[in-house]
Amino acid sequence: MNLYSTRTSLVAAAAALALMLSACGGDTDNSSTGGDGGSSSSGGGDLSITMLPKNLGNAYFDTSTDGAEKAADELGADFEEVGPETGSPDAQVSYINTVAQQGKDALIISANDPDALCDAIDEARSADVKVVTFDADTNPDCRDLFINQATAEGIASKQLELIADEIGGEGEIAILSASANATNQNAWIDMMEKELADNPDYANIKLVDTVYGDDEDQKSFDQTEALLQNHPDLKGIISPTTVGIAAAARYLSDSEYKGKVALTGLGTPNQMREFVEDGTVASFALWNPGDLGYLATYAAAALVDGTISGEEGDSFEAGELGEFEVGADGTVLLGEPFTFNKDNIDDFDF
Structure with a gap:
């Protein structure tokens, strides 16, 4: 099954349940922009987005990054993934600082701690970086939006x-x-x-x-x-x-x-x-982590271009996933969990 299939096709293929997923990862080359991990990049558009998972080398985040890259290509955005080898808040701070110093338009981050990253994120937002959390949130005051895989x-x-x-x-x-x-x-x-x-x-x-x-x-x-x-x-x-x-x-x-x-x-x-x-x-x-990364990237782009501000009731289009609305506390919900078993597992490939 196509990892980035629309919500409609997922429902049809999976008996009215939207597929979702949660994963961490990415490339582990040595072109690090901060911290002790690595980075990978693609694109070359006017919109610049950095994705920071909890840590690299996690298949879950590898898949979410694939989804984010697909969305970035559709948007014509300059996209890079960076991240530490280990999943700790301290390991993420230097990457957040680098995003602010480089003047990126948006940061998409899966937070290793709800509060410990807030000072660094506040600095990034002060530098006009839009901050979207996905998979794992910070304190709502620390970011602009949270892309939640499910409640x-x-x-x-x-x-x-x-x-x-x-x-x-x-x-x-x-x-x-x-x-x-x-x-x-x-x-x-x-x-x-x-x-x-x-x-x-x-x-x-x-x-x-x-x-x-x-x-x-x-x-x-x-x-x-x-x-x-x-x-x-x-x-x-x-x-x-x-x-x-x-x-x-x-x-x-x-x-x-x-x-x-x-x-x-x-x-x-x-x-x-x-x-x-x-x-x-x-x-x-x-849930589908590819769709989670895809949705987070479209949400970041909507914040940057002013389509939304992150207020409850704001709505935006997320490519092939369709329209989404911002809920309470700046949260956007992808969908509901899907159950895999022996009868259906071979229908999916991610």
């Missing part, structure tokens, strides 16, 4: 729905998250905890642990092993991070727990396909 409630509910189905509505579960200060994942976890406490359908499900793999493959793998050793009655794991769910699936697939401990969360079809096909994972969810 926290929607993502939390979907993951609980999937794990409840897979464990028969009862038993111990754990969460394998990214970093302890990841804005988006903390919001999802808070919502899951609230729904577990308030929804009678989940009265027999107990969340016994939340651990952090820091979006590092080996650490996430090790944390999966530790969860299973520390909680011998564990029935299921939710991993709301593409790195974590793949690492956990890899551990489970070659262990005695395969088929006994359920795993779900947020992943990409290509990274999870083998684990769905071998029975390690029954289902998981995600």
